Amino acid sequence: MPKISGVFGLEPEQAVAFLRQKKMLAGKVDKKQLYQSALARATTISQMSSLEMTKDIYQSLEDAMREGKSFQQWKKELVSEFERKGWVYGHDKKISRGIDGKLLADPKTGEHFGTPRRLNTIYRVNMQTAYAAGRYQRMMENIDARPYWQYSAVGDERTRPAHLGLNGRIYRYDDPFWTTFYPPNGFNCRCTVIALDERNLKRKGIESVGSSDGLLQQVKRAKDKQGNQEETVGFTLADGRVLVTDKGFDYNVGRLTYKPNLDLYPEKLAYQFAKAEMSGAEFKLKFAQVGQQIVQFKQDLGGEGKLSAEQMVAVRDNLTMNFKFAAGRLSEGTQRLIDSKTATVWLSDDTLIKQFNSREGQDFGVEMYADLPVVVFQPDHILQTKEHTDRFIFIKDGLAVVFKRLNIEKEIFLLSFRKISKKELRKLMEKENVLR
Template identity: 40%
Template structure:
């Protein structure tokens, strides 16, 4: 087999970074929401975090060195042997045994599935960064399956489909869409669409639908499903119904056209990941007073969302080196405790517009600014803070603003606009 990096035709540095940023979890992938599943390496039936960390390290080494699966297998089995995780069964065949639970994980052959699934996810996430960085000039993405005798019918049905990079289709069907999925995405320019007479599809309520499915244990779940023109319904494997690139990728919006960056922020705040993050945080808050076991906890990197872009005029007014504004999960955790009367995800829908086109701006202390805009849900206030030494601008708070509170701002702060 060719080296993975060359087989997938992309610089390995981005895949390596993705792997390095992944957490590890002993929680079952099927029990996680898409947002969490996309941020961790987890392997069914392994409950030992040291073993999981060793698998992650071996994957990173393979990506860095461009080694094949055979070398990955040799390296990880050697480590497992030394750690006492590898034993022989009654027939003399090697088995991997969880030292914590004593459960037999399976034969080393399962390592190939681990390797190919996680490496494909890593390179797909890295390629997503490259595609997004060229979205202004090549905004149309085409789904591409290998289309050989090993291609699954569902993946073959998607092959050739073209959607804009910001179409909801990619929130679910950006590959990989299952274990050992080999599908990729190709970016096309407007001239490619015209020259080849390609039809650009658009997601609607008719072709991107929610379908109730039943897993092997008999539990039902909702699966976002693509309905082809011939009526065929296509879903991802369970646990793969998210965009591995988008969930983990946050671009440097300073490198983008301002309007395109603002469009990204709107999509980020209204996207499935943001909603899933809010739901998880609300659940964690509701359980805060209960005793929580550390078993199965996820080790994950911090999450942030693109909240909006300052207009060129307002960036100059604030004397800011940067234009992109970000919203962290830490701020969300504090904010959603006070949101009442509406769902949290809808509460934030107009935040990008409040940041981009505020009707009033007030200057506070320590590089803080109050941005105010009348929205569909009333007068909203976004408080932002400029970072020092070209660091990111962060949202400090976002809330409804009463007339009395506005009067206090006008009295206590310097009005710039």
Template identity: 30%
Template sequence: MNPEDIKAVFGMQPEAAVAYLKQKGVDVSWDWQDMLDDAHATAFTMAKTAGMDVANDIYRAVVNAAETGQTLEQFQKTLTPVLQSKGWWGRSQATNPDTGDIQTATLGTPHRLKTIYLTNMQSAYMAGRYTEMMDSLDTHPYWQYVAINDSRTRDSHRKMHGRVYAATDPVWNTMYPPLDFRCRCRVRPLSRTAGEGKVLPSPMLETQTVDIGTNEYTGETRYAQRTGLRIDGKFVAPSAGFNANQGKAMLSRMAAVAVQKAQAIHPDIARVALKTMMGNAKFKAALSAAELAWVLELLKG
């Protein structure tokens, strides 16, 4: 699915998606287990990179692809020679940033670039879509999960297809796509009229802690959480590493930064700024309970 396909399916322009990508920092990691949940929203993290130099090359290529509407083929054609020139290609020697050891690893491949492209584009567009849908809660208070439903659709994603919940239901904290690498699902907003009669009661959510493997170099066993619901007796939840609504995580991070800045300035100035911000439903909803309590106390003064 290329950016033009995504824009057509999601009915949105790419600006919000590009903003999502640009607000990320860049980090490097040796193991995919380090890239879990909110990390997808707050940092562009690459496993088994040769360092920040290569990670930045990949990050800039992803942002450029979103900005210019590059297809997967164009993305691969542009980035592949850059990575090959820096030795980040095929099976080669690379430095483990956690231990400093030189180890053999599979680095860049066409398959891996495809996964990077599709996962980041889907995450970016769905995060941007989330911020847009939050602006229309008054007119579209219900959200519906939509899966592609073809031979490549995962069974758990197929089970979510068509299910309608209130936009404010906690189920969307984790069951908001992407739910896995290369997930093609989306969520569409429904008007009050369209959603009535279809909306389901808030499900009982269940959190499972799963073993995601042992770090072969340190011997440490890694764990991740998966929070979901039961459908026809089957536990349906995001895969390990995707247990967060990335759009919500992005807004929460930005709201937290705003509160931190407000706490560092004179209360009278902060009061004026936060009074304006609290008029924005997205900002208010993005605050944690502690942040909201601090803001409300400040506004009393």
């Protein structure tokens, strides 16, 4: 069995960071919250609710990735650690006389985990997704040189038909296709993405790269054993067939950890990046998906109008995928004015969900977000709230942005983006601390 470093190349720091993130999440949230959240599919192990065991597995995966351990070495050391903690309670010789026959359970709860054979799937899926997340980060850092991405399937007898149907598709990095179909798209998926430049396209005889607009559609999967039917995004082929990912893989794992640090770029270049982000196809797709899902959720509840606080908790737990968009960049002058060491303003999909509910019935569509980076970069008025000194209000051309500065994490997150009247502006300037 080759070592991880031999399979994935040199140690990918982003991949290690991805595994570390999952281990930390598993350690700091309670079980109820974890299983209610859509993010659980990225932080839990199937049929295993022991957060302590989950955390240990992800810690060991992080170490294995960093140290280049083989699968067999990783499994042997992990099972030894399980034995030390009393999580090995017997041996089933019918399964194996060796390590794979050992039976694992949480001594605190009695929860039966199975045998180490399951670790093979856990190992491969997590190494696979960690590698994909790291590769996404590196490709995003090089989009100026190679902005076109090509889906590449292995194409042998083990390649799934759905994955083979996507082979060779070329779209820009910001095409909504990659929001759903950036690999891995299933357990043990071996597909990858190849970054291309203009010269590569010419060699392939491609004059221009198309768009996936019109090819992506909301579809429903087949019902599971409990009768539940999950919605997902499908890709339509020329012959009418609609391809979907395996269940639980219809999201871009790289996007979960990608953070374009606009602080590292000249302010005007970063400002242009934020404008492209907020008017890009990926953001528009996410905006549409959140809107459709909230409408569906309301229909399921049989109600109309704004959701209650309790209902919003359920909606956010089910829809939030930890996506973040670089919504704006503070100018250097604004940074000094509000005493901020960081300049990037983030818009999370969780905030987007809350905005849909608070703006019920208002004319505030996705096109308004194209102006968000302008308000952040060139505000006419800057106010600091008296009640919360870490919150600021930026106002320009009848639009208001409210964001919170997180001193500990050194990040700025958008809390609200809305229209504002002249009358309300006057009241705010009388009520809050006016910095500009």
